[in-house]
Amino acid sequence: MTKEIQWRSRTWVVFYRAGHQIEAQLIRGAFQQQGLEVMFPQSFLSGGLGELPGAVLEQELFCQKQDFQLARNLITEYEKKRQLDWYCSTCNEVNGSSFDWCWNCQSAHSGNNS
């Protein structure tokens, strides 16, 4: 079942369940580079939606309904690449392979990914 939510006059659907908040943020960053808008529960909460059912408080990622297929394609790519995640040499945060800089401290990827 696809979960849908109405927010800001748009329909959002769950396209992925992230393992944790950091992964959700990584995916959102990668998708924004592709011009795709991504929301996850914390986004909704900080955006003032305020009345989400408890079940939504997993790390579910939402995209706009019309972007669903594209989002699924990107997730497939993401899952292929996730073994190539790299660790920031400055703050030790883990970053997705598609990132050229650390999401956390904005340090450039040193490029010594083995």
Ligand SMILES: [Zn+2]
């Ligand atoms: Zn860093």
